[in-house]
Amino acid sequence: MVTAAAEKIVAGVSVGASVQVRAVSHAFGDAARPLPVLDDVSFDVPAGETVALLGPSGCGKSTLLRLIAGLDAPRAGRIGVDHVRVAGPDPSRLLVFQDPLLLPWRTVEANVAYGLQARGIGGGEDRVAQALRLVGLADFAGAYPHELSGGMAQRAAFARALVNHPRVLLLDEPFGKLDSLTRMTMQEELLALARRHAFTTILVTHDVEEALLLATKILVFSPRPARIIREVDNGLPFPRFRDDPAFIARRRDILIALGHGEEFAR
């Protein structure tokens, strides 16, 4: 997916930022009857690293990602990027969701160009073309989203983020709806992109193997309200293999932390 030409242009432009999450708590609903979703969550993501947030569905991981993106403000605690407090959404911190959420009335090309247009950055055609090459969609620039497969649409969503040279990429189960083969391919591609361009990645997932394959650190969350119940440093060398004994040991460790019995955790 990464062609030599595209690599040359993007390299050195995206530089990861560090992320600080300090004693963040959050709740939905009004003050009288709050529904707590995050309970005193603190962690750091060093610049250029990939951290996975792992936990049961609906535990509040996605909410945390929205807070880091600046789409909502936390009820308590602070979130910083390079030690600067997050005050609102910014194209240097971009979200990729489980659904591609492309604008169906725009072609793939125009979808990718959206962020540049929104900020009035002219002459973005080259950047858009490069981003499309980067994700292998150069031949589909003029296609409408409904003409794409699920995997292609998700690639377009990645290109829409990457074209803005984000410093932090916030991924909310980005491969959750893809078939298993496409998922594996795109995991490898994401790994290559993240390592090459050194952006910081925060990956929300409930797939233990995905977390182990991609992340340098894995934070395991409890059910709602989410607390960090385990922090796993994942220093396995790349390329990583699912049948590596160290990989299997970590998977077992995490599954037990998530409350699954020893028989299941094999």
Place this chain on the structure above:
Amino acid sequence: MSDLTGQAADSAALPIAVRPAFRLWWPGLVSGLAWAVAAAVTGLLPDHVRAPVARPLVELEGAVAILSGLFALIGPSGWYAPLARHGRRVAALGVVVAVWEVVTAKTGWLPLPFFPSPQAVLDVYRVDSARLGHSVISSLLLLFPGFGLGALSGFLAGLAMGWSPEARYWGHPVIRLLGPLPPIAWLPVALFVFPTISAASIFLIALATAFPVAVLTASGVMLVDSRLYDVGRTLGASDGFLIRTIVIPASLPHVFVGLFMGLGASFIVLIVAEMLGAKAGLGWYLQWAQGWAAYANLYAALAVMSVLFSGLTMALFAARRQALRWNRETVQW
């Protein structure tokens, strides 16, 4: 590509060149016969009641009969192939015209002046085309400004109500309480508020259009997937940019539903307003024809209205197809 080459190989492998066999296109034949009968009935049978000269109608019926017969022989292919699906409809229309001819001019079973013969209706277009044409223009001069103003103001009101809770708070009771009022009920008010009957009619047509457009636009805006806003905001879009690039395109399918409802309502208001107040236009023409017991003129005007209004509706469908060509779910008409 592989399919095409495969097909070419198959036909090349055929031992003999196949000439398409002659096949009669039955709907064409039936239509030809029906219209020939209609022409014969009109032209050959003696009139039982007073009717205008039948010759133009006979010529028209004969022309349709000959064309149908031609299509029966050469079959539905080429540029006119899409017309073929109307074949049986044209045939049925021939039967209707023949029966109409018999029960009016030829036997008088249906009484004059209420049921004129087909040739009498056709004759109106020869005798009274100037007045009819003037009526069409007068009506369009009310309809276009009224519909345009109504569509625009309804769209803007709906956009505001869908986007801003404050606008929704104030707009909702207005829509709730005034929306169900038939727009034509405002006619007495409009007549003294506006200096001319034309201005009053335009206002009522705009009112009739604006309500459905506003309601549907507002609901379309509120149904936009809020995650698209999240995507837009993180990518750096301002509110204005979000409205232009997400809110408006996303709500367009609903807006068009509102425009269709508004267009239908505007036709009703146009005709009623012209019947009640105006001195020109198709609604006025209907009143005038009734006043003179000129029922042939009445039917002729109704036919013009039907063609005009269905043409406008089809034009709106074409605009919708063009605007929503990105939408896989767009219903094709």
